[in-house]
Amino acid sequence: MIRHLIGIITLVLSCAAALQAHAARERQPAAAGTAPSAVFLNPGYSTEPFWVTYSEFMQAAADDLGMQLQVIYGERDAKRLLGNARKLLESPQPPDYLLFVNEEYVGPELLRLFAGSRIKLFSLHSTLTPEQQQIVGGTRERYRNWIGSLVPNDEEAGYLMAKALIAKRAGQPASMLAFSGVRHTPSASLREQGLQRALAEHPEIKLEQLVHGQWARQRAYEQAQQLLQRYPQVRLVWSANDEMAFGAMRAARELGRVPGKDLSFSALNNSEEVLQARISGQLCVLVGGHFTLGGWAMVMLHDYHAGQDFAARGGKDRVAPLFRLLDAKQSARLGKRIKVPGYGLDFRTFSAVYRPRITDYGFSLKPLLQ
Incomplete structure (x- = not known):
């Protein structure tokens, strides 16, 4: 009887250890020592000022954080965007992370496409609606590789x-x-x-x-x-x-x-x-203010990749209060700051990897108005 109980306890402990190890592996880079890679399925036109600026801010963050970023424009065509996603899924060197926008409600289809993939998905700018989530579930639920979301206060x-x-x-x-x-x-x-x-x-x-x-x-x-x-x-x-x-x-x-x-x-x-x-x-x-959203998402994914789960610093699904009214003076200040290489920011200062005491990211437009 005692041997039987010991055997059960050992089995339970072994399973617990295996689950912890699996969870740890899920947060680790695909290959040790390599820079985390991400692809952003940009829904806009490649000549559209807003979406180009949006991607440039993301790139500035990626550069500071040592991440590889590729931006693929959908040219405001949902079929083209989904086609780009399928090509990415077939790539011999898939990225660690895929950032997508729920423009024209393509989110559920993307989640289904990547359901069996090791690529982790992150919804950016607009996430699945409450109605869509009633059907497919939320982040880290039915689709476990859909790890989080970051949207502005629209x-x-x-x-x-x-x-x-x-x-x-x-x-x-x-x-x-x-x-x-x-x-x-x-x-x-x-x-x-x-x-x-x-x-x-x-x-x-x-x-x-x-x-x-x-x-x-x-x-x-x-x-x-x-x-x-x-x-x-x-x-x-x-x-x-x-x-x-x-x-x-x-x-x-x-x-x-x-x-x-x-x-x-x-x-x-x-x-x-x-x-x-x-x-x-x-x-x-x-x-x-919402053009900064992608850059802040890169900070979150950088930290996640290093084992610092952003879910512990404000939640896995965030509505960032990025929008704010801009008067003439603030508009002039922001206009000058946007022209500065790298926006005059060191994105590492916003990262929990470099600042472990961060308990909530608190992303805002304020750094660009100082």
Whole structure:
């Protein structure tokens, strides 16, 4: 009897040790001594200012942290992005990590594609919606190699823009037009929710119409040509990104309206053009900061690869409060900082590997505004 109990105890201890060893191996590099490698399936165009800047910030982080990074652009084509993913899966030298965006809701398909792979997946910028996760599960659940997510506070961004835009009316009634992005995509939907929250707090503001400009300047221009004539009483224009704001501004000028005077515009992003528009006053409200998201994700994956699981420092799924309102002075400061090689940052100072006392990463735009 005693021998039998000893045997059971030994078996249990052996299993526990094996599980611990397996967990440790899961957090280790694929090959000891090699730099961790990552691929970012960028959903945007390779000529799109926002997504190019986004990738450049990621590359700056990778360089500082000694990581290998490859960016593959999807050119805003879901089929092309999934094709790029399949090629990557067949590569003789697959990366350690794959970062993907749930643009056009491709997340579940990517998780299925890589279900049997040793590549670890990380959702960036927009993760699977609650409805999608009800079906496929969350990170580290059904798909164990989906290890985490990092997204910006999109709903708050839409809210901040709307509140600041409405404040220009100082409590007086006014009409508004809104330009959202691609219909039903997570970022666009969340920013719309923020807009609606602000409008619910200000019944004196009437939203005449919300249209989906597909994030594109030309489309928003064509839409604004009609809408500004249909609603000549409009004084406020809310836009979910900078490209659509510039398209609407062009239409306004052609109709004899002056941005910053006759019409108050809001926008979101950090392109040099939009920063200058905020500095000049053509743009009354600007929210920015989420172009840094990919760089912070590289910090998290760098630490994970070194055995410092980011789940212990703020959770495996993070909503980073990166969006903030930028006034003219802050826009000028950010514009200068973006032009500095490596953004003037040492990304190692944000890493738990180099700063073990970090208990929560607390990523923000603040380092670039100092």
